[in-house]
Amino acid sequence: MNKIKEFIKSKKFLSIISSFVCIFIGLLIGFIVLFCMSPSDSFYEFSIMITGGLTYGGISSFSKILANAAPLMMTGLCVLFAYKTGLFNIGVAGQYVMGSFGALIGVLAFKGNWLLGLLLGVLFGALWGAIPGLLKTFCGVSEVISGIMLNWISLFFTNYSFQTYLSSCVDPKVGYKTYSVTYFNANGKLPDLGLSKYLGPYFSISIFIAILVAILIFVILNKTTLGYQLKASGLNKDATRYAGMADKRNVIITMVISGALAGLGASLYYLADLESISVQLSSNLPSVPWNGIVIAFLSQLNPLGAIFASIFIAWISQGAKVMTQTIFPAEFGDLIIGIIVYLSGLTALIQQIILKFKHKKKKSLEVKEDK
């Protein structure tokens, strides 16, 4: 009992509460917008969105949420890990795209199984992450600037590759616009451990991989000497220099790990065969890595928090797709997520408000006791 009481008083609990307050306010504003658009339908449609479409698709819908959450979790960890070291890895999108490139050539060009795809995805993401790290340490280029440029380079590199020298690995019968991994290489799909019979076609081991990696990142950051150094340089760069830590090496290591996480996220997305892929001819960067930034901040920069944050985001966007599209577009989920992002920037403020509220309560209790 005492432990629970202590936990409730602790800062961790406060930050969890404030995250929930953010989510609540975000949903509330979302509902108000829905209500304004169409008052009569709003209650019903909102309830559909909140239940995440479970009422429609049942357990298969839930496994789709988990499958979507896994890549989100990885990109969230990617941003979070770099941020803990004092780097803002906006290049997450580029690392994600290169990760998808790696995963796809693994299973399509080399006809390997899912493990090869996964490894190549991680490798390409890590290499792409290393570039801004190297540029920062040796040329003093801000990782934000180089990251944004590398995002577009990666996108057009991938587009170009699949249209030219890799076009042969895409069957012309399907056309080169969209295709699914299983159509070309059944071994390329992530294994489902035979559970997809019960849990729906979207189920795969991706969510387990993701959670394991999240725990691994948690351990690295909190238990190891590497995490100790990286967090220290995120909090006070001068002090790490003073202490003789290899700050340059640490920047590169951070960016490599961060990029590897984004690459893994992309592999988990494409190899889970979630939907037909259209890497080519897309002139937009995918949205998953951008949502990674959302997850990093919503999780209050806690790797374990990222597990829940990513499932929540996947849940909301899934739910928004199930709403009656003629009345409420699926982008509605993005709206709510956007509001929550803004609010998560205010978590410190929300924590202050909660603390003030507590103090008032305490004072009024003390006054009562005095009487």
Add this chain to the structure above:
Amino acid sequence: MEDNNYVIELEHISKFFPGIRANDDISLKLKKGEIHALLGENGAGKSTLMSVLFGLYQPDEGEIKINGKKVEIKDPNDANDLGIGMVHQHFKLVDVFTVLDNIILGVEPLYVYKPKKINKFTLFISKIINWTNKHIFKIISKKEAREKVEYLSKKYGLSVDLDAKIEDISVGMQQRTEILKMLYRDNDILIFDEPTAVLTPQEIEDLLKIMRNLASEGKSILFISHKLNEIMEISSRVSVLRKGKLVKTLNTKDTSKEELSKLMCGHDINFSIDKKKCEPGKVILEVDNLVVQDKIHPNKNAVDGISLKVREGEIVCIAGIDGNGQSELVYGITGLEKVKSGKLLLKDVDITNKSIFRRNNLGLAHIPEDRHKYGAVLDYRLDENMILENYWKDDFSKNFFLKKKDIQKYSDSLIDKFDVRTSEGSSTIVRSMSGGNQQKAIIAREIDRNCKLLIAVQPTRGLDIGAIEYIHNQLIKQRDDKKAILLVSFELDEVINLADRILVMFEGKIVGELDPKKTNFEELGLYMSGAKRDNVEEK
């Protein structure tokens, strides 16, 4: 009638900050056309007083009169309206603007249309044009401004290149730009905050000439400095501040450097320490002709060819006024800044180009000047800070994993041994601790690393008497344990009490080596303010 001669009268000004009386009942009068010097050590309250006059601070007590009239100066704009201008020690110029643009910045002259033929119609048109320009377009016309600046620069001998960018011109010219900025605004009362600190000797001579010129043209000048030579040369009166109080205002011609030095430093010793006789042994640190570049003003060397030796069992103290290159000397030795030339030997190993990590492990401990910047990761727990340099050693980690229990045990033992007071022991976040206890924790960490060389910079700054005494005793104890200690301090009490040898630094050079038992504040003050210098060669 006599009052009318004063352009500024500061009467009984007091300014309090939490825990300090920065200014305590200071009265100061500035005559028209005089150069009035303000002399004092670091923290004597000169800058605070000038900030009060310039409207950056509001005085807690007292009043300010300008030309005999009581005024309230709420911000620098008020000060400017009253004709008060200030040249800050670090110039407030826009680097990518030209000199002229910097001078007119904030008071840009607008284009005014003047018709060639004057009749009703052209006057009406010009009125419309000028009104719209003043309120809507705000087009700047630099022609008149240029003429005015050129006139001023000729009149006072301030040579500047109006079209050069600030980043391309010398520090001296930047300073002249600042002076022109004040003159362009028709300021009559000019405050110079340590104007010579950044200049080369030739530039200083030019500046003093300019200041004399300005004074003879009827401008009144307040001149902050702690260089006695300049003060004697240029000022007509001098006020000495010490510990927030005005000690005395003197006519410069009636006083001497010796007297001023004595007034500036005072003679009261707050405390004294019993210590054993110093028995220096082997040389631990050898600095040979070290040169470190000035970061802000790359044309100068902050450390200008310093050679010194520190032996085991002695405390060598570097005395001097802040900003004479002491910080850079320490950064050079510890590796936080690159050295330009020279050689560093630690226990006979050349460490000139070694990494900080190597230096630390060769036996260099450093109590940094800025404990928040370098000394600690404030948002880490206390025990995590206690292993900042040693986290990788076998005692604290195994196979890349931190041994949290051992770390906590070690931290607990340090807390106990060095009497660090915290609210939650080892798990206290360092940011929430008091400054004194943060410092104690850093000192505990550095001393317990058991290094041969301990460099301590201002280890007692901002601490209360109890903590100061404790830290002093720790340093003496380290000396008696045959450690070599290099202490940098601006507090003369500390210097004389702790040191076995005193080296005085002035403008990046060592200008004197003194024996603390034989010297006194007066002599130290003369060396520190550059009035006296020896050729010091380390044997």
